[in-house]
Amino acid sequence: xxxxxxxxxxxxxxxxxxxxxxxxxxxxxxxxxxxxxxxxxxxxxxxxxxxxxxxxxxxxxxxxxxxxxxxxxxxxxxxxxxxxxxxxxxxxxxxxxxxxxxxxxxxxxxxxxxxxxxxxxxxxxxxxxxxxxxxxxxxxxxxxxxxxxxxxxxxxxxxxxxxxxxxxxxxxxxxxxxxxxxxxxxxxxxxxxxxxxxxxxxxxxxxxxxxxxxxxxxxxxxxxxxxxxxxxxxxxxxxxxxxxxxxxxxxxxxxxxxxxxxxxxxxxxxxxxxxxxxxxxxxxxxxxxxxxxxxxxxxxxxxxxxxxxxxxxxxxxxxxxxxxxxxxxxxxxxxxxxxxxxxxxxxxxxxxxxxxxxxxxxxxxxxxxxxxxxxxxxx
Numbered sequence: 001x002x003x004x005x006x007x008x009x010x011x012x013x014x015x016x017x018x019x020x021x022x023x024x025x026x027x028x029x030x031x032x033x034x035x036x037x038x039x040x041x042x043x044x045x046x047x048x049x050x051x052x053x054x055x056x057x058x059x060x061x062x063x064x065x066x067x068x069x070x071x072x073x074x075x076x077x078x079x080x081x082x083x084x085x086x087x088x089x090x091x092x093x094x095x096x097x098x099x100x101x102x103x104x105x106x107x108x109x110x111x112x113x114x115x116x117x118x119x120x121x122x123x124x125x126x127x128x129x130x131x132x133x134x135x136x137x138x139x140x141x142x143x144x145x146x147x148x149x150x151x152x153x154x155x156x157x158x159x160x161x162x163x164x165x166x167x168x169x170x171x172x173x174x175x176x177x178x179x180x181x182x183x184x185x186x187x188x189x190x191x192x193x194x195x196x197x198x199x200x201x202x203x204x205x206x207x208x209x210x211x212x213x214x215x216x217x218x219x220x221x222x223x224x225x226x227x228x229x230x231x232x233x234x235x236x237x238x239x240x241x242x243x244x245x246x247x248x249x250x251x252x253x254x255x256x257x258x259x260x261x262x263x264x265x266x267x268x269x270x271x272x273x274x275x276x277x278x279x280x281x282x283x284x285x286x287x288x289x290x291x292x293x294x295x296x297x298x299x300x301x302x303x304x305x306x307x308x309x310x311x312x313x314x315x316x317x318x319x320x321x322x323x324x325x326x327x328x329x330x331x332x333x334x335x336x337x338x339x340x341x342x343x344x345x346x347x348x349x350x351x352x353x354x355x356x357x358x359x360x361x362x363x364x365x366x367x368x369x370x371x372x373x374x375x376x377x378x379x
Contacts, residue, residue, distance in 0.1 A: 029160030040249035069098035091117030154187030254341020
């Protein structure tokens with residue numbers, strides 16, 4: 001297999017064949033979820049249009065990008081623009097960022113009033129502008145403060161409450177397990193672990209053995225996160241760690257079909273159709289053109305049915321949602337970055353990418369997509 005993860009030093013995790021919990025609906029507190037695959041909150045990505053695409057792809061619970069508790073309480077317009085959940089199909093989770101127990105509690109009340117079905121607290125963001133303000137993964141070094149924060153948020157709201165954290169601050173600090181126990185004891189109803197340290201950022205390899213260790217110690221659900229970019233990865237994480245659910249982040253950018261593919265693979269695993277390592281559907285190697293050069297690329301087993309037409313249609317759909325949510329100028333400008341991910345690896349993508357970076361109106365994108373269809377038809 002080409003998807004090897006670090007060898008676990010923990011006891012063998014509970015799998016579908018031995019853990020009856022995995023055959024029952026997945027619950028976080030009072031919230032029953034239809035899926036054990038959850039899209040991750042991603043800064044500058046998980047806006048309302050992106051959440052809508054994830055929901056169309058099969059996601060049940062979707063999550064906002066992190067929202068500053070200080071900005072909410074001060075009624076900062078840009079912060080409230082990030083919230084933007086009024087009238088959205090339920091359930092929607094909102095992720096809060098901050099370090100003041102009192103302000104976080106007030107912000108939690110605000111987002112519940114706005115319709116949040118679940119409140120998530122960010123203890124995982126590794127960005128310097130976040131950790132420099134003693135927020136995000138910087139809180140991994142403050143267990144007493146974490147206890148006060150979780151206690152305050154829990155007391156302020158009645159909806160389910162979760163915490164998302166990193167493995168630790170650096171390579172010598174793997175404090176996630178002790179902090180997860182604190183969060184559980186103070187009322188968190190699930191913990192999500194991104195199995196990298198703050199120092200790793202998004203580089204290196206996520207250590208899934210830490211997820212397995214946390215699952216073995218906690219009574220509340222544990223959600224695994226890190227390096228799930230194909231259906232095979234989702235099944236392997238689920239099987240090897242015993243986690244209750246899998247959270248997918250960067251793999252969904254430009255590729256919402258990954259959600260349905262992972263959901264199908266997980267359903268096969270839970271139904272016993274995938275019972276041994278050799279039966280886990282691995283990725284297939286294909287050769288694609290990127291920037292005029294033929295390169296090998298892995299295409300997930302469950303995703304062969306995604307066509308070029310579907311990719312181009314989704315560029316148009318995402319653009320329409322962005323314009324509806326943010327207005328044409330802002331929506332189209334932000335769509336420039338998203339469109340790059342949809343066309344990655346397709347024939348002639350370099351020239352198309354250069355043109356997409358110059359678009360200014362929705363009509364420009366419609367025209368480009370039509371011209372590209374004609375180009376393919378005449379090749």
